[in-house]
Amino acid sequence: MINFLSSLPTPVAQGMIWGVMAIGVFVTFKVLELSDLTVDGSFATGGAVFVVLTTGGMNIYLSMLISFVAGCVAGFVTGIFHTKFGIPAILSGILTQLALYSVNLRIMGGKANTAISWRNFDLLVSSRTDVIYETILVCVIFIAVLIAVLYWFFGTELGHSIRSTGCNAAMSRANGINTNTCKVLGLVLSNGIVALAGALLSQFQGFADVNMGRGAIVIGLAAVIIGEVAFGKIFRNFALKLVSVVLGAIIYYIVITIVLKLGLRTDDLKLFSALVVGLFLGIPYWKSKVHFNKKEKKEVKADA
Amino acid sequence: MLEIRDVHKTFNAGTINEKKALTGVNLTLNDGDFVTVIGGNGAGKSTLLNMITGVYPVDKGSIILDGTDITKLPEHKRAKFLGRVFQDPMTGTSGGMQIDENLAIAARRGKFRSLLPGVTKKEREEFKTLLKKLDLGLENRLSSKVGLLSGGQRQAVTLLMASMQNPKLLLLDEHTAALDPQTAAKVLALTEEIVSESKITTLMITHNMKDAIRLGNRLIMMNNGQIIYDISGEEKKNLKVSDLMELFAKASSGEFANDRMLLS
């Protein structure tokens, strides 16, 4: 038990970094009600851009800013596919994601993997156990600032129009909102955040990898859904919803740590994740069915 | 002020589902006109409104509002001049957003949306005054999600939203049809109040013949994608439901008026 507890900080830190990425997923999946698969690519883009720039001598904050911008560009491309080419959002994301695989390899000079060492660079976060609490503290501050900024942004006129676009596109257009522009903006913002998370993870693990984003969307959805199931009833405020997304990601990584300790093979992890997320995605649907059946039965009784 | 010239619209052209929804509609509205629109199911009433608002592009013809040709203008740009209330109470408001946020979105119709606050304190006070007029107790629920409101309450809020920013034209598509009779009457009374107060030129689709006769200064009847009657002034005031039924029967040349019309 003590052994387990002492191994907790690592999944917590990991969960927080993926929580940042899940906040990006939240912006498209929950605010815009779009399923965007760009993230698998833009996450790696963020990592690749960061590592290449930092090892090239750039200041880490500036590198992270450029990672963010690179993610924004990826989101923009998906947005254009979706709104200007009329391609369904999900397919637009798949196209960009595929393209990004080549782009990410290019960024890393043709290598699938580029390392960055804490010995040579003053990185923000690291998975080394001797600095894990500092890493967690940095993540807490980072997430607090991110949530504060998003809370402010979605309360502005522009933020309102993005929320409204996701909520009711017909109403939005009837009130003069360019829903296509809003969708593009949402995708831009979301992938920018996801790329930032990629930049964080590359620091945490000490390298960027073309495949580091594979399945990111699933982890992001897992975090969003776990957060909603666990805290949806108590956290109603927008900022708290974002907190619950991060908590969802942390829970996800703690569960993963547990199942790995219980003997699940690392190779089977993605299978496990996909099944769990599938299950959770199904819950609202089953709930509505059960609800419906109950209602029907009641009505039948009332008729009799 | 509004001029619709020879507007045509065919859905799914060239397929077995081809449907000629509008076949040459001509209509000129004068400033301050309050026009009620009647006609059977599928007559093209909603399509006409959708052409004005730009939900679908027109196949042929033009739409001119106050001298400006808006035929090619995208929907969100026309919105500046138009206030809309839909048949489905869910359509006119964002259910996942608060009452004040919905009103604030409407209050910015036609304006550039920046990074300034989405709702200001001052606006919230104004919204409270506006909502008080509805007498639905909504003035104390500014921060409630609109999704928690009843259909009638949502429709009343939508009506407030549609009349904000002084639209040139108010377009109502059977906006009381989904409400229970009592609520419908209330929303209709509110409509009358808003229209007479602000003198907005209004186009109101209804299936209720009595309302169509009682309200407004002009009545048009549509059939098969065309306007077949256009009655105003004294002539309209003296109309009776039976007259309309007769006109309707004549128009559909022997076909019986549909049930919905008979019932109302």
Ligand SMILES: Nc1ncnc2c1ncn2[C@@H]1O[C@H](COP(=O)(O)OP(=O)(O)OP(=O)(O)O)[C@@H](O)[C@H]1O
């Ligand atoms: N988006 C669409 N796609 C295909 N056909 C459509 C579409 N919208 C309307 N139509 C068809 O065009 C015709 C006119 O429809 P419209 O909705 O304008 O009728 P309406 O007069 O509003 O009828 P109702 O009283 O039932 O609302 C109908 O035959 C309808 O099926």
Ligand SMILES: [Mg+2]
């Ligand atoms: Mg209709």
